Amino acid sequence: MSTLHTVNKSPFATKTLLSCLNHASKGDSILLIEDGVYGALKGSELAEIITTKAKDFSVFLLAPDMKARGINEDKLIENIELVDYAKFVDMAAKHDLNQAWL
């Protein structure tokens, strides 16, 4: 059983991403969408803790939301995979459960 977690808020605005990382299980995927994409920025004061906590999971970023916000791929922390909406749907279907962190 694995879960696809979606996080749509910036970790600089709320603790939602950290809470998600604290509750995900090994093998889960975490998809950053909407303002959640800011959670993937490298060099931020949260980048280290996010990278550390994310080690047990696969982290993805919704590319359309990243592009909308003018974030370049080279500004991201390591091991983040970019996806489009088609892949988002795929992931939602492949995981047994979807949990939105609002």
Next chain:
Amino acid sequence: MKFGILISEGPYTHQAADSAYHFTKAALENGHEIERVFFYHDGVNVGTRLSVPPQDERNLQKDWSALAAEHKIDLVICIAAAQRRGLLDENEAKRQGKDANNIAEGFRISGLGQLIEMGILSDRLMTFGD
């Protein structure tokens, strides 16, 4: 897969209704079914017939109505949330003694049970909110 989509935030103020729209379109393009789209909290406001967004911007209500018509999607607005926020269909307006109704084409007002039923009938439930 049968997807159930829950939209918990209002149009324009939050991106939820947009993200849900793009997800739903992609799901349909990939051959999945949409069991239902349920609008809760401020999400009920997506279903107003009276919004007039700027011409050069997307029209969320029209987009959802059109998608629903094309793919026969069940768009359900929660009655309790709708009553609080002033979204009424013709029947509700009459019942409540209001002088107008404002629900858009393709949306229907129904009870919260439809959300639970969506959870039971869908293979996957997606939530787009804040």
Next chain:
Amino acid sequence: MTDTVKKFLYVNRKAPYGTIYALESLEVVLIGAAFDQDVSLAFLDDGVFQLTKGQDTKEIGVKNFSPTYRALGDYEVTKLYVEKESLDERGLSEADLQELVWEDEDDDYAEKPSIHIISRKEMADLMANQDVVLSF
């Protein structure tokens, strides 16, 4: 459909009154009770504030809906999980929460607590083992 029983988890992470999510989440739970699913409620992060006792809303002019949690037992919603770390972070303990009970008809209607204080790890396990997660 009536034969399908799924594990539903309602996730509550927001404080009451400042926003409507706590109230409207509870309204889903009450309606949902009629569907005889396997229902659990999770309270973590600011969601733990929803269950504090002594809420008096007179001076802000909104309905105090905290008594509704006491009715959950009658709706056979008997599994309310509150995260310990979230309580600790907020300087709260179980003593700050309402005492919620349900009557076990299989045990001579003995009153049993509905609230279970669990660890973050247990909360993660609870979340992982659901069929449907509704977040508010």
